[in-house]
Amino acid sequence: MKTKHIIIYGLLSFLIASGLGLYVYMQSRFQEQPDTTIQKYINTLQTQNYDELYNLMTPESLQQSGMTKEQFVQKYKLIFDGMKVSTIEVNAGAPVPVPDDKHQYTLNYSAQMNTFLGNIDPKYQLKLIQQDSDHGKTWRIQWQPSLILPEMEKGDKVKVQILHPERGEILDKDGYPLATKGTIFEWGIVPGKLGTDDTTKAASMTAISEYYKVPEATIEKALGQSWVKDDYFVPIGTTTKPDIPTELHGVSMQTKEVRTYPLGTAAAHLIGYVRQTTAEDLEKDTEGYYSAQDWIGKAGLEQSMEKQLRGTKGGRIEIVNEAGKSKSVIAEEKEVNGENITLTISSSSQRELYTTMASDQDAGSAVLMNPTNGKLLALVSTPAYDPNQMVTGLSEAEWDAYSNDPNLPFTNRFTNRYAPGSVFKAITAAAGLTEKVTTPDKVHTIQGLQWRKDNSWGGYYVTRVKDVLQVNMNDALMYSDNIYFAQEAVEMGKAKFIEGIQKFGFDTQFGLDALYLKPSQYANKDHLALDSEVLLADTAYGQGEMLMSPIHLAASFTPFITEGTLISPILFENQALNRATPANKRIITPEVADTVKNALLQVVSNSGGTAHALADLPYQVAAKTGTAELKLAKGEQGQENGFVITFDTKSSFVLAAVIEKVNGRGGSHYVVNKLHPFLQQYR
Structure with a gap:
């Protein structure tokens, strides 16, 4: 019995110990x-x-x-x-x-x-x-x-202060501002001052709407915003008239600091404009730099040079007590103001050339360049928009006017690429002279206004305007003979033709990234299309698949002014110092350059020359004119664009211009006559 009790006691002790251990273990798990x-x-x-x-x-x-x-x-x-x-x-x-x-x-x-x-x-x-x-x-x-x-x-708070940098200015070559800080007058309404009753308020709204030419619905929408109170100033629009007529009850005026563009429409496509950031801008901002209400470049140099112009934000993070007194600074960084950017542009030339090109509501472009140092003096595109309106905000009517304009005022035409037409014949002539295929006195006998090489061309013909039986190179440039240069290109063949013209600046955008300039082309894909003799012939006089920008057209004529050196265009004054562009390069001999130049002088001086209207200028110029027709199929009537490239014998400028839709208006002669007043006073 005693042994049995001992066993039971031991078993109970074991169970109790095990239970306690399990309890402790389970407790520890929870x-x-x-x-x-x-x-x-x-x-x-x-x-x-x-x-x-x-x-x-x-x-x-x-x-x-x-x-x-x-x-x-x-x-x-x-x-x-x-x-x-x-x-x-x-x-x-x-x-x-x-x-x-x-x-x-x-x-x-x-x-x-x-x-x-x-x-x-x-x-x-x-x-x-x-x-x-x-x-x-x-x-x-x-x-x-x-x-x-x-x-x-x-009781402490964290105070965060963002220090916004000053946006850099864009200046012309003489330091004149093209994009800068300015002040405008902003008018608005203080709702509590519109009147004491509904009738008076309605009359005030009507008077304000009529005076400022803003729909009443627009004013009502602004006054209906959730934050508006009777004694708050509610901005409605901007005005150039700071004085408020006494009969306009409720109107108030204040000044506002904004980005302004002194040349307005004259430099819109070059300079661009800024706008306040949108949700889309913030979504694209991988740096996390921008916040709501920040300003950001939306077009032109304002957009492409955004990082340089905007500067770097600074700020201060500090702990302040209940009284607002600083206790400690957690982080601090000074803002860095944006860079000032100086262009090679001349404000006076830009304004005057724009005024010339914009007359008669023409769509076109003009590029003025110094052919010895490459400085771009004016870059004009018409029609244009007012960048100042883009900053302060467009009314619905103003936006509709821009949007419905068939001439597309937001299109930048000095970077647009066109089929250059007959102005390209000067380059074809230089290629032929270089390849020893063309000579100044080489004569082609051409009968009639049409030519094709043989029956392999099917029903395709090259056409010309003037019926001259015996034509040499000078005649062909002076009268702008398509057939002569088509025959020269076919005789050169694809390889020599490409070798002769490619060196004139094709397949490069001259380091003008800030203008979003695309390289020009003489064929669509890998130059294989020029295996077609028909296309080779068309390309010789600037048609076919050739596309060139007005900027490239101006640069491509510099070898005829500089004894054979192609001068790369530059836009920034520091480029002139650092020459941070493709190196200038001699691409043709001085003899070839002078031969083409002398022929281009005859285009003006000879009474039969296509640019003879420029012969009365107070200085001597050379020129080449051209008309390019855009059509879907042979036999159809297409849009005609007129071109002129001209330069003076003192080597102070080269001017390339294009006007669209010159059909029935004299073709390239219309462009010559349009430029004449500008050239008359330009020196």
């Missing part, structure tokens, strides 16, 4: 360890999950803070969003028990944050406290303001 809470805290902080962050705090500390969960989340979000914190990388040590208290730990950690001022790396300390929960013991964090930023105390 007790959260400090490391678990720490890892959750790090994860929520790095992912900026402020809702979950709130749940990790002790209820007592949150109650003491006086914040609801919504206020807690909002506080973190406002501060971290204000600093533009994109990433947080937490580096934590090991939790350390508080002496004599096994229910508390402390943890030191750093949180590297990427802000709009770069990286900051504040050092923190938090306290973990063990608490009871429905699932056993758990660890929570004692919240305090210093968990946002280390030096924060109750």
Whole structure:
């Protein structure tokens, strides 16, 4: 019996011990360890999950803070969003028990944050406290303001100030501003001053609408915005008249600093304009540089030179007390103002050439260039828009006028590529002379106004305007004979023809990236199309698949002025100093250059020359004219574009111009006559 009792007693002891062990083990499984809470805290902080962050705090500390969960989340979000914190990388040590208290730990950690001022790396300390929960013991964090930023105390705030740089100016060669800071008059309405009753208010609205030519619906929409109060100024539009007629009740005026463009339409396509950022702009901003209400270049140099012009934002992140006094600076960076960009453009030439080209509402372009140093003196595209209106905002009627204009005022024509037509014959002549196929006195006997090589051309003919039986190179340039140059190109063959013309600046955009200039072409794909003799013949007089920009056309004539050197066009004054463009290169001999130049002089001086109207200028010029016809099929009537390239014998300028749709208006003669007044006074 005694042995039996001993066995039972031992068994009971074992079971009790095992039960206690199991209880302790099970309890430990449901007790959260400090490391678990720490890892959750790090994860929520790095992912900026402020809702979950709130749940990790002790209820007592949150109650003491006086914040609801919504206020807690909002506080973190406002501060971290204000600093533009994109990433947080937490580096934590090991939790350390508080002496004599096994229910508390402390943890030191750093949180590297990427802000709009770069990286900051504040050092923190938090306290973990063990608490009871429905699932056993758990660890929570004692919240305090210093968990946002280390030096924060109750009542403190984080002040974030963004320092905006001054946008750089765009200047002409003489320092005259083409894009600068200016002041406009902005008119608006103070609703409480419209009148005391509905009848008076309605009469005031009608009077304002009629005076400023703004629909009443537009005014009502502006006044209906949620933020509007009776004593608030509600901006409606801009005006050049700062004085307010006494009968206009409720109208108020204030000045506003904006980007302005002194040349207006005359340089619109070159300079472009700025607008406030849109949601699309912010979405495309991979740098995270822009915010709502920032200004950004939307066209022209304002867009292509945006980074240089905008500068770099600065800022200051600091902790301030309840009185607004600064306690500590977390990060500070001075703003860097944008660069001033000086162009080679002459404001007076730009304005005068635009006025010339824009008359009669013509669509076209003109490029004025110094042929010895490459400086672009004027880049004109017509019709144009007013960039100042683009900044201050277009009315619906103004926008409709631009949008419905068949001449497309937003199209930049000095970078547009055209079939150059007969002006290209000068280059074909230079290629033929270089390849020893063409000579000045080489005569072609041509009968009639049409020619084809043989029956292999089918029904295709090259046509010309003037029926001359015996034609040499000078005659062909002077009278602009298509057939002569078509025959010369066919005789040269594809290989020699391409070798002769390619060196004139094809397949390059001369380093003019800022203008989004595309290289010119003489064939669509790999030059294989020129295996067709028909296309080779057409290309010789600037048709076929050839496309050239007015800028390239101006540059392509520089070898005839500089004894054979192709001068690359430049737009920025510092390029003239650094020559950061493709090197100028002699591409033809001085003899070839002079031969073509002398022929182009006869285009003006000879009474039968196509540019003879320029012979009465007070200085001597050479020129080449041309008309290119665009049509879908032979026999159809197509759009005709007229071209003129002219330069003076003193080598001070070369001018290339194109006017679209000269059908029935004299072709290239119309362009010559249009340019005549400008050339008459230009020196």
